[in-house]
Structures are given as C-alpha cells and as structure tokens.
Amino acid sequence: MTQQDFLSKINPSRDKMYRLALRLLVSKEAAEDATQEVMMKLWDRKQKIKEYANVEAYAMTVTKNYCLDQLKLKYNNNLRIVHQNYESNSISLQKEMEVRDELSWVERIIKDLPEQQQIIFQLRDVEQYEFEEISEIVGMECTAIRVALSRARKKIRESLTKKHDYGVKRS
C-alpha cells in the first residue's frame, strides 16, 4: 500500500478520530498528538489494514485504546482543564457568549461521566454511528451500549436541568 492509498483510506476518518481523542483527553494539543500517534500506528500496520473491511472502525478502536492508555498512564492528569475553545461565528456576541456558556456546561458534565459512556455518547450523538459500528469499535454488545448511552443521556439532561433551575432560582 502506498502512502497515497493509505491517506485516502484514513483521511475521511481523521476528524472523527481527532474528536474522539478530544473527548477523552484534556486539550486540543493532546488530541492532535494522539491523532498523529494513532496515524503512525496505523501506518505501521498498513499490511493489516488491507485485510480489514471497515478501516474506519479499526481506526476508531485504535484511537480509543490509545487515548485510554494515555489516561491510564496519567500522562495528562497534571493538566485537567476542560477545554472550551469553540469557534461559532455568525451569531451576535451576546448570543455567542450564552452559547459558549451552555456548551461548556455540557462539556463539563460529559467529562464527569465514566469514560466508557463518554466514548459511546461521542460515537452515537456526535458522530452518528449505528449501534453495530459502535459495537465493533468498543467491543461491547449492542444492548449494553444502549444501556450505557441511555445512562449518559439521562445524566447529562439531569445535570443540565439542575443547572438551569439553579440559574432561575438565583435570578
């Protein structure tokens, strides 16, 4: 496989890999490094990739495992800051500030979820994978994935409701 073949196979998944890394790791820099590392790993295993029917699922699995390893290594633990740098133009500044605020709430709530739920929420609600694909990536039964997803969604909604009520009571 030449570099061109490889890149044309991997590039469509690159942003998804990056966003998954961003979900699990602490900063854009860490996520970019992780994506880079994973691409190198995949390049090293390019002979294997030929055999995989679903390259993207494999790439996502490697990304997931790599990020979890990084977390286990406590590589990033001295830098536990929630990143909240979103670029959303086209709305007025006031509105934008509100949006950013809301987004950073969700960001923080998700960060408090168990890693497994974070991954599943990311794959389903952000990347819109089918349950079968998620099953392939995380190596879990579809029913277990549904349960984890349901828990994640409920938890996020509950936390947001609490936050919302709190804000109303204060003002």
Place this chain on the structure above:
Amino acid sequence: MELREVERLIEQYEEGNTSLAEEKKLSEYFSTHTVPSHLEPYRIIFGYTAEVKKETYQGKKPIGTPQKNYTWMAIAATIVLALGLFVYQNNPSYNAGGENNDIVMTAEQEEAYLQAKRTLLLVSEYMNDGKEELVHLKEINSANKFINLKQ
C-alpha cells in the same frame, strides 16, 4: 413535527431506543424551533453535539515515505557534483587565479602584520617574566608534604 411527537421521541431517546433518522429529526427540530422550558436541556444537548462535530483536525500531515525522495535527492546531488568537478577541471582560469591570492599583501597590511607580531612577542615576554616568579609556589607543595606527614 408536533410537540407531542417530539416528547415521544425524546422519551425514546433517553432510553437509547431512537434510530439515527429519528435523532436527526430531533436535532433539526431543536435547531429550528424555540422550545418550552422543560425541553430546554435537550436543545442544549443537541446544540452541543452539532457544534462539537464542527471541530476538525488541524495538526500537521503525518507519515512520510522519505526513501523515494532521498533517492532522487541523491541522484540530483551526484549530478551537480559531477558537473561541478567537470566544469572546474576544464576551466583552468579558476586554478590560476587562486594560487597567488593569499600571499599578495599591500605595504600597509604588511606593516600591520609586523606590528601585531611585535606586540604579541612583547606580551609573551612579560608573561614569561611573570611566570618565573611562580616557581616559588613549589615550596608550598614541599611544605605541605611535611604537614601531611604529621597528620
């Protein structure tokens, strides 16, 4: 989509039982409608997931296959080197010009050279004079021997 339908889908959504198509419907609904306050958290969630998806990888392009590039670079370098040698040897004017250049000196430069030489000699002379006195330092060492012996 009617509000009742939205509420039904939301219920399914929380149980993890909606299909991708249904979730897309919800997402579209929340991005285009103002919603009653009990649905506000869902608007935030769907807004968030849509926003996060805009994030793209900005890092550098990884992985290179440098071997190929190096071979071409090596060939190019060899050609340049060969050409250079060829031109140099077939063009004797370079040789002729080069040899005398470093010896030719104007009178002024020679004067400066001699002056510098004299100054340096002077410095070295004084330095040697000064160093002669340092011979006495050896005495300290021999004295030290006795002290060490006593200990």
